[in-house]
Amino acid sequence: MSIELLAPGLYTTVQDLGRYGYQRYGVIVGGAMDTLAMRLANLLVGNEPNAAVLELTVKGPVLLVHQDLLLAVCGADMQPTVDGVRIRRNRPVWVKKGSTLTFAHARTGCRAYLAVAGGWDVPLVMDSRSTNVRAGFGGAEGRTLRAKDRLQPGKPSELGLLLGEQLKAKSKARNADCCEMDWFVPFHVFPYPKEAVVRVMRGEEFAYFSEASRRQFFATPYRLAAQSDRMGYRLDGPELALESPLELISAAVSAGTIQVPPNGQPIMLLADRQTVGGYPKIAHVATVDLPIVAQLRPGDRVQFQEVSLREAQQALYKQESELRQIRLGIEINAGRR
Amino acid sequence: MEQIEFFPLGDSGIVVKLGDTIDQTTQQNVQALADHLEQHPLPGMVEFVPGYTSVTVYYDPVSWYDPREADSPYDRFKARLARQLVSIRAEEQSAPRLIEIPVCYGGVFGPDLPDVAAYHGMTPDEVIRIHSGQEYLVHMIGFAPGFPYLGGLDKRLATPRRQSPRTAIAPGSVGIGGEQTGVYPIESPGGWHIIGRTPERLFRPEEQPPSLLRAGDRVRFCPIAEEAYEQRGRMGT
Numbered sequence: 116m117s118i119e120l121l122a123p124g125l126y127t128t129v130q131d132l133g134r135y136g137y138q139r140y141g142v143i144v145g146g147a148m149d150t151l152a153m154r155l156a157n158l159l160v161g162n163e164p165n166a167a168v169l170e171l172t173v174k175g176p177v178l179l180v181h182q183d184l185l186l187a188v189c190g191a192d193m194q195p196t197v198d199g200v201r202i203r204r205n206r207p208v209w210v211k212k213g214s215t216l217t218f219a220h221a222r223t224g225c226r227a228y229l230a231v232a233g234g235w236d237v238p239l240v241m242d243s244r245s246t247n248v249r250a251g252f253g254g255a256e257g258r259t260l261r262a263k264d265r266l267q268p269g270k271p272s273e274l275g276l277l278l279g280e281q282l283k284a285k286s287k288a289r290n291a292d293c294c295e296m297d298w299f300v301p302f303h304v305f306p307y308p309k310e311a312v313v314r315v316m317r318g319e320e321f322a323y324f325s326e327a328s329r330r331q332f333f334a335t336p337y338r339l340a341a342q343s344d345r346m347g348y349r350l351d352g353p354e355l356a357l358e359s360p361l362e363l364i365s366a367a368v369s370a371g372t373i374q375v376p377p378n379g380q381p382i383m384l385l386a387d388r389q390t391v392g393g394y395p396k397i398a399h400v401a402t403v404d405l406p407i408v409a410q411l412r413p414g415d416r417v418q419f420q421e422v423s424l425r426e427a428q429q430a431l432y433k434q435e436s437e438l439r440q441i442r443l444g445i446e447i448n449a450g451r452r
Numbered sequence: 453m454e455q456i457e458f459f460p461l462g463d464s465g466i467v468v469k470l471g472d473t474i475d476q477t478t479q480q481n482v483q484a485l486a487d488h489l490e491q492h493p494l495p496g497m498v499e500f501v502p503g504y505t506s507v508t509v510y511y512d513p514v515s516w517y518d519p520r521e522a523d524s525p526y527d528r529f530k531a532r533l534a535r536q537l538v539s540i541r542a543e544e545q546s547a548p549r550l551i552e553i554p555v556c557y558g559g560v561f562g563p564d565l566p567d568v569a570a571y572h573g574m575t576p577d578e579v580i581r582i583h584s585g586q587e588y589l590v591h592m593i594g595f596a597p598g599f600p601y602l603g604g605l606d607k608r609l610a611t612p613r614r615q616s617p618r619t620a621i622a623p624g625s626v627g628i629g630g631e632q633t634g635v636y637p638i639e640s641p642g643g644w645h646i647i648g649r650t651p652e653r654l655f656r657p658e659e660q661p662p663s664l665l666r667a668g669d670r671v672r673f674c675p676i677a678e679e680a681y682e683q684r685g686r687m688g689t
Contacts, residue, residue: 135498135499135510136498136499137499137661137662138499138501138510138594139486139499139500139501139502139592139593139666139667140593140597140598140661140662140663140666141593141594141595141596141597141598141599141637141655141663142597142662142663143597240657240658241657241662249638250596250597250638250655250657251638252657316460316462316463319459319461319467364474364503364504364505365503365504365592365594365601366467366503366504366505366506366508367461367465367467367501367503367506367508367594368461369461369462369464369465369510370462371462372461372462389594389595389596390501390593390594390595391501391503391592391594391595399461399462399463400462401462401463402462402463402464402513424460424463424524424526425524425526427462427463428463428513428517428524428525428526429517429524431463431513431514432513432514432517432519435514
């Protein structure tokens with residue numbers, strides 16, 4: 116009773132919403148890069164938002180399913196198939212024991228999320244199932260997945276069991292090995308843009324940058340350099356300079372912090388960022404837009420747009436309300452309300 | 453605590469700045485606030501990270517949002533935090549711990565000890581004597597899991613970083629870089645001069661807390677012989 120990796124994909128890891136409470140010990144937060152797609156995938160199989168999923172990067176894995184399984188795929192479009200038949204994203208899918216689930220190269224976006232009913236059952240390390248690859252713990256033995264790895268789903272919720280039974284009955288009636296719900300969530304069905312507008316707030320040292328730099332930062336899009344990964348994105352574009360040298364004391368940073376090292380090329384810190392930084396912070400990406408950022412690839416571009424702290428928090432609240440609505444909708448569709 | 457400043461760190465963090473310079477009073481205030489937050493976590497607080505001159509508090513803006521109010525979750529959380537700060541007293545502060553870290557200086561464990569000694573015109577033994585004769589303060593943990601930012605390196609040992617950084621430094625390596633000294637808890641690249649190694653594990657993912665050291669601790673390095681290092685390593689301490 117498990118799934119088995121026949122091919123690992125480019126960079127496949129187990130992630131939940133992250134490891135909180137340990138940054139003061141230097142332990143990075145990690146967790147899914149696109150938490151919106153990740154939580155959506157979990158909702159679709161009846162999981163808690165924090166259940167462990169697989170994060171697939173650019174090219175997904177090939178999995179042999181050794182048990183009947185309720186799953187959902189959200190995020191980048193890696194054109195998933197079950198025994199050669201396309202399945203759609205953003206809806207619950209039931210696959211029969213013995214099926215092969217194949218992900219291809221992402222047509223749009225960068226990261227896809229595979230959730231199974233019950234979540235992936237890997238040990239909790241410091242209250243989280245996220246993989247910390249650099250320090251080598253969490254997830255599947257602290258590393259990216261390899262061919263022949265086996266993973267076990269956990270215990271499905273009542274809603275997960277209900278959705279699974281409905282789809283199983285439907286597939287029996289149709290004599291099919293795989294079956295998906297007719298309904299889906301209307302989220303992220305658009306192609307992810309190659310040039311994204313990203314909302315940012317001013318950082319603590321914004322005012323210390325030269326007037327030209329402050330203007331440039333918002334005037335011209337920045338391109339993701341090749342060295343862009345879960346730790347952070349290096350951004351190519353107009354050089355940013357301080358008005359005069361500034362001696363900073365290292366301090367805590369956050370997901371979305373955009374700091375500028377002496378070479379003037381900004382770095383956007385993301386899920387696997389170090390816990391502290393010492394470079395001037397020109398801006399912070401609004402949390403609500405981090406999922407958009409997570410779907411960019413090297414070569415793609417970001418255009419920064421300034422918002423106030425209040426607007427950023429309001430937008431986040433609105434997104435959370437929409438997620439609550441979706442959760443309710445799923446329960447209604449499953450006939451639980 | 454006087455002259456406290458607040459800054460937003462994005463939309464989910466707040467920096468409580470308790471001073472402008474790295475000094476003992478600031479450090480004590482940082483510690484007092486960290487201890488207080490540990491014992492009295494605020495509603496909607498995710499976690500906090502003590503630093504050199506500030507404590508950064510992460511919070512959930514959604515839980516502090518009220519659509520009927522004109523002020524932002526940041527304003528509301530800040531007001532709550534400010535109210536809490538008033539009640540902090542110095543006596544709440546836990547007594548600093550003194551942690552002794554055994555170090556095998558020089559030899560295969562400290563390949564750069566001769567270079568550091570030569571740079572300062574000292575003998576390797578003098579470097580060891582100065583480095584281990586000092587008490588250090590853990591200002592914060594960061595950079596790598598369990599890595600202490602230590603204050604208190606004797607100025608006579610300040611050494612510019614290596615011209616070419618090493619790609620892999622063994623866990624437990626004790627180094628000097630610029631005016632800083634520290635211990636690498638996990639294998640990592642680095643440009644510091646490696647003068648010794650400790651058999652002590654600074655990062656312990658299976659323990660609670662996972663770090664040997666925490667902000668506010670006092671640290672002393674104790675020289676040990678190679679045999680003692682091997683013995684401790686075998687005992688798994």
